[in-house]
Amino acid sequence: MGRVREEEVEFTAIRSQGPGGQNVNKVSSAVQLRFDIRASSLPDYVKENLLALPGRRVSKDGVLVIKAQTSRSQDQNRALALERLEAMVEEASHVPEIRKPTKPTYASKQKRLQGKTIRSGIKAGRRKPPPDAL
Numbered sequence: 001m002g003r004v005r006e007e008e009v010e011f012t013a014i015r016s017q018g019p020g021g022q023n024v025n026k027v028s029s030a031v032q033l034r035f036d037i038r039a040s041s042l043p044d045y046v047k048e049n050l051l052a053l054p055g056r057r058v059s060k061d062g063v064l065v066i067k068a069q070t071s072r073s074q075d076q077n078r079a080l081a082l083e084r085l086e087a088m089v090e091e092a093s094h095v096p097e098i099r100k101p102t103k104p105t106y107a108s109k110q111k112r113l114q115g116k117t118i119r120s121g122i123k124a125g126r127r128k129p130p131p132d133a134l
Contacts, residue, residue, distance in 0.1 A: 003089050004082075005041060010034040011078060016069040030069035033081040038062040042089065049092035064088070 016030035037050045037058065051062055058064050066088075068081035104112075 003042065003093070004035070004085055008035065008040050009082070009085070010036075011081075013074055014067075027072075029072055029074045029077060030067065031074060031077040031081050033064075033066040033068070033078075033085060035064040035066075035085060036062060037064055043093070045095075046089065046093045050088065053088070053092075 010033070012032040012034065013028040014030045014032050015025070015028050037047050038061075040047065042050075050064060051058060053064075057066070064085070066081045066084050068077040068084065070080065071077050
């Protein structure tokens with residue numbers, strides 16, 4: 001695992017939902033991953049971003065729950081859940097670059113004004129001439 005330590009993650013094997021015949025009723029192949037965000041060793045800004053995730057993935061206690069049930073193998077579902085958690089932590093740790101506002105250049109202003117002049121000439125050509133011009 002990358003940034004999340006193995007001892008901070010709790011796995012629970014549960015029965016998978018959906019079709020699968022008798023196998024679904026007998027085998028607990030789905031995995032539920034529980035990760036206590038507040039008790040983790042992640043930096044504070046990453047914790048805040050994870051706690052602010054939309055939806056019902058994060059409980060009021062600050063526990064992130066991920067369920068993986070696509071595979072028939074419990075080990076594969078466990079690996080998939082860890083992968084998803086790593087992706088979420090990676091996304092939460094991304095700090096967006098602060099945009100520095102810039103002013104338009106003189107050439108871009110001139111180009112804009114020239115385009116407006118051309119456009120106004122096109123529209124003026126569509127108008128009826130005034131009655132005294134005849």
